[in-house]
Amino acid sequence: MKTASVRYLGELRTECTHLGSGTKIITDAPLDNHGKAEAFSPTDLVATSLASCVMTIMGIYCQTHQIPFVAAEATIEKHMASDPRRISKIVLDLDLSGNDWDERTKQKVIAAGKACPVARTLEGNVSLELNIH
Structure with missing residues (x-):
């Protein structure tokens, strides 16, 4: 199915359009690669998708297990390598402190998030550092 x-x-x-909703994203090349950096670069979207996917899978886990999930905020740090140019490392700092979970619940939610499809796709190709607190 085309998405x-x-x-x-x-x-x-580039202008990227989600076919189901019509939502648009503009991308721009980064400053260090001939661009203006006035929007997400394609590699920024890859790194940002990791955080979004982790949170989405955590939300699905919580919804399935009737666990309140009220807060999550992340920052992403992307490292590039050259020859060939590629993402070499993504550092994800995820703050879950706004949730009232016991330690066991928190660890189960974190495990679900770490198993998200984007993380599994990047594993072995990009160094992933997931700092979750």
Whole structure:
């Protein structure tokens, strides 16, 4: 099933459209690769997708197990390598402190999040550092 369309806008920008909702994302090349960095770069989206996927899977786990999930905030640090240019490492700092979970519940929710499809896809290809507190 097709999920998105992408159109090149010129000047190293693309417009990505989610076919189901019509939501659009603009990408721009980063400063260190001939761009203006006025929007997410494609590699920024890969790194950001990791955080989004971890939180989504945690939410699904909590919903399935009737666990209140009221807060999560993350920051992402992306490291690039060259020859060939690629993402070499993603550092995800995830703050779950706004949830009132006992330690056992917290560990189960974290384990669910770490098993998200994006993390499994990147594993072995990109160094992943997941700091969850």
